[in-house]
Amino acid sequence: MTETAQRPTLEAVAARAGVSRATVSRVVNGGDGVREPLVERVRRAVEELGYVPNQAARSLVTKRHGAVAVVIAEPETRVFADPFFALQLRGISKELTAQDNQLVLLLTEGRDDHARVARYLAGGHVDGALVFSLHLDDPLPGLIQGAGVPTVFGGRPGWSDGSGDVVYVDSDNRGGAREAVRHLVGLGRTRVAHITGALDQTSAADRLDGYRDVMGEADPGLVVASDFTPGGGERAMRALLDRRPDVDAVFAANDLTASGVLRVLREHGRRVPEDVAVVGFDDMLPVAEGTDPPLTTIRQDIEEMGRIMARLLLRRLDPHTTDDPPAGVVLPTTLVRRASA
Numbered sequence: 001m002t003e004t005a006q007r008p009t010l011e012a013v014a015a016r017a018g019v020s021r022a023t024v025s026r027v028v029n030g031g032d033g034v035r036e037p038l039v040e041r042v043r044r045a046v047e048e049l050g051y052v053p054n055q056a057a058r059s060l061v062t063k064r065h066g067a068v069a070v071v072i073a074e075p076e077t078r079v080f081a082d083p084f085f086a087l088q089l090r091g092i093s094k095e096l097t098a099q100d101n102q103l104v105l106l107l108t109e110g111r112d113d114h115a116r117v118a119r120y121l122a123g124g125h126v127d128g129a130l131v132f133s134l135h136l137d138d139p140l141p142g143l144i145q146g147a148g149v150p151t152v153f154g155g156r157p158g159w160s161d162g163s164g165d166v167v168y169v170d171s172d173n174r175g176g177a178r179e180a181v182r183h184l185v186g187l188g189r190t191r192v193a194h195i196t197g198a199l200d201q202t203s204a205a206d207r208l209d210g211y212r213d214v215m216g217e218a219d220p221g222l223v224v225a226s227d228f229t230p231g232g233g234e235r236a237m238r239a240l241l242d243r244r245p246d247v248d249a250v251f252a253a254n255d256l257t258a259s260g261v262l263r264v265l266r267e268h269g270r271r272v273p274e275d276v277a278v279v280g281f282d283d284m285l286p287v288a289e290g291t292d293p294p295l296t297t298i299r300q301d302i303e304e305m306g307r308i309m310a311r312l313l314l315r316r317l318d319p320h321t322t323d324d325p326p327a328g329v330v331l332p333t334t335l336v337r338r339a340s341a
Contacts, residue, residue, distance in 0.1 A: 008049040016045035067102040068313060069149075071117055071131040073138055075109045082228075082256065083284045084302055085133075088154065091306025092130060099314050101127075108140070118143035128313045130154065130306075135200045141166075152313045154305060156328070158202045167316070169309045169329045171300035173203045173281075176333030177210025180251045180279040180298050183335055185214065189249035189277055193222040195236040195261060197253035204228070207253050207281060222247065226257055233260025241268060248276055249341070255280040255287040255297055262291050262340070277341035293339035300333050 010028070014021045019038055026034050027042040028051075034042075045051075070092055072079050079085045089105075096103050104126055106117050121129055121144060129144060132154025144151050153168040184192050194211040197204030208223070215222075221243045226232035233252060237260065240247060252258035258280030262272060270276050272293055280288065283299035308329055315321050 008051040013042065013045045013049055013051050016049060017041040066100060067104050067126045068096055069104045069106055069121060069126040069129040071106045071129055071140065073108050073134045073140055076107050079107060083286055084282060087284065087302040088132065088306040091303035092310045095307045095310035114139055114143055118147050121149045122147035127317050130309050130313060137200065150313060150316045152309045154309055156202045156206065167312055167327055169305050169312065171305065171331045172333050173206035174210040176281060176298040176300065177207040177251065178213050179335050180281065181211050181214040184249040184251060184277055184279060184341060187277055187341065191222065191244065191247050192249040192251065193240055193244065193247045195224050195226050195233060195250060195252045195257055197226065197228040199225060204253055211251060226253065228254050228257060230256050230260040233257035234264050237261045237264035250276060250278045252278065252280045255282045255284050255295060258295055259287055259291050273341050279341045283336050288338065296338045296341040297336055298333050299336045301331055305331060
């Protein structure tokens with residue numbers, strides 16, 4: 001038989017540091033009013049003893065759980081197949097870890113999951129929520145607001161009433177789309193098509209608006225709705241070639257869509273970029289550099305979007321922060337030229 005080592009206690013830390021238990025509690029739980037020399041003694045004792053605070057007891061003192069929910073309004077088959085989500089989660093995780101917070105991932109397979117997510121958030125398990133990939137008819141924003149949990153959204157809100165209380169982080173989707181289409185027009189292309197993302201998401205709607213800013217009321221046959229997936233890009237490109245076989249350029253709503261577009265063009269014997277130039281959106285390197293030919297695309301800093309989302313939420317949760325975070329942060333985009341256009 002082996003004896004289980006006793007877990008170090010606050011009393012043991014206090015004895016090692018030569019201070020009171022109350023002083024140790026204030027230092028461990030981030031309280032004020034302890035002189036710096038005593039803080040250093042307590043921290044040294046914590047390290048020497050390997051003391052780990054009891055999270056349940058700590059929550060009673062700080063009213064914080066040290067956990068943040070990340071809610072992705074997509075089924076897990078989509079989340080784990082799309083590198084966009086991995087990049088955004090990596091940015092979120094890095095920022096939360098740096099501030100000693102845990103990430104709790106919540107996915108929604110369908111409408112039945114929305115009530116479950118709302119109950120979890122309202123149950124006091126987390127300090128706040130980061131929510132992204134919402135659709136315009138999604139009930140989650142209202143449910144989350146009802147749960148009373150501080151929240152930062154990824155993507156421009158399409159449901160806001162304009163009150164300014166919705167904090168979000170997004171990229172310049174419309175401006176990036178304009179730059180993509182201007183690039184294609186600058187190459188001398190005159191029949192520029194757009195294969196959209198899921199138009200019940202503001203990112204896709206904004207990219208369509210950016211296309212129209214440059215092309216005006218172009219031939220409606222040059223716009224084909226899709227869903228941000230490679231398969232959707234393939235189906236849309238086949239429909240586009242049936243409808244407009246003379247198309248000479250395609251702006252795809254994201255890199256995954258563009259990868260499907262390139263596969264169909266190759267199947268139909270269309271050379272890229274000689275016959276049809278293609279531009280995507282995202283600059284997800286495993287996708288954009290792995291297509292044939294490598295993809296010209298609009299770069300958005302997906303990982304940085306996740307970092308800023310987490311940073312804004314932690315600012316809202318910090319009792320020492322006196323200024324309000326900005327209601328909306330929109331990051332710039334840039335054109336990255338490769339061989340497809």
